[in-house]
Amino acid sequence: MGRMKFWTVGLPFLVTLGVGAYGLHFFQENRYIYSNVKKTSKRAVFLKEDVKSQGIEVIPQKSLPEIYQVYRETTDFDNWENVRGPRPFEDNSEYLDQKQKREIEREKLRERVKSLPNKSKAVNVAAAAVAQGGGQGGQKASVDEALVQQIAALGFDRSAAERALFHTGNTSADAAVSWLLDHPNDDGEWESADDSEQDSSDYAEMLAQASAGYKMVFAVNTALKMGLGKTAAQVGHATLGLYRALLDKGDAGSAALSAWDCAGETKIVVKADSDDQLIQLQHSARELGIPSYLVRDAGRTQIAAGSITVLSVFGPAAEVDKITGQLKLV
Template sequence: MDPDGTEVSDSTSSATFWHPNEDALSSLLSLGISRNAAERGLYYTGNASADVAAEWVFDHISDPDVHQPLSISAVPDAAVGGSVMFDLSHKMVFAVDISLGMGIGKIAAQVAHAGVGLYRHMILAAGDGRLQSMVALWQEMGETKIVLKAGGSAELMSLESKASSLNLPTYTAQDAGKTQIPAGSMTVLAIMGPVTEVDKVTGHLQLL
């Protein structure tokens, strides 16, 4: 209240100071991402997860201010822990079986195979409006794609089973066996869905 008796509202009462998700921040720092860039990535992707924030950083690594301190004092309550710039509602993740010892080129080819396979499955699912709506949302919000490490075929099958139990579409890439690994090897599992649901399946996996 002012000396003249006028009531003064506290401008900070309707806002909450923004803080980065500490677990996600630690994961980003372990990847060699600077703290400033990591905080920017988390802020601009809704403070949701390390993998999505890391993709934002890599996509913006050439921005002149990406390593500058984030100049944010306070943001509306509704934005804390939620989406600030856009809604990352859906993403596609790829769990790669690193136990196979595939080379970089082989991994890239297998991830592409899994991504195209899952995308084709979803857009050709005649009469399944849910899958087609999922693809539309994913495309609208930037087609987020994350590549993660899995420890073997048993883990891929476990992830696939859990994804299916959550009604998330999946596609498993299997190698033809012409180069580095035996024919029929499960190389990459692709999963598509809402971020919160996909994270229930792959949230514990590390970025590749």
């Protein structure tokens, strides 16, 4: 009798109790989830309104592929305006104050340079060394001592003055001071003529290379229709890859990079129509003995893995123009 009562009364009661407990737990769990979703939705609405109030367009909710497709179809990658500077709602007063102070200091230094006696003896060291056949008796090329004294009188130490004259071709105190102002953190090692083991012919060759003019050109594969950020990243890869390749060439690569630095580090970005054209351009560079670097993307964003994005080429301007001179600017 007792067993029969358990099956008819006790078991149904336990089942009802278990189902009720599970149902209550399920209800509470869904209520908690819904509450969080509701809070998130409210926050999203508030965020959209705040962004709109700042003048930023809010794109309707879409998947990332849909957003990217719309961006590719509506963006003119050939004719875009590069807007520099802060947006209307950004405060850059601190930057402007610092910039004004730097300009005032530079102007004071330039006025002091102008007040110095004009020394017509400043010579082109490269031309002098070449005319003398690279120096006689193993004499080393040196900077103009009078110019060093003029720069030192402005408060710069001797090492900085010699380094500045070296990088500006020993032309004038004004040019050297301008170089120091433009390179305040350049503490790179440089040996004066008294300590250097490099003879005047090497020095003259470096300055002669600088006067010839070097440049680095980046040919971008426009067939991929990469976004601006993606293009900038790929050009950065091309720059770093080619720079490392030049350093691997030893003294010759370092001398070419120094000449490029003296000439203002000219960098130009041009358009290429396809990956086949980039491969052909690299082949032409190899035939002329011009250093180059071809970037193949890893395929993490926007484009397929292995896509050829950018070719970077570096060398004397005349030689580089033989390879990329026919391409249009980006």
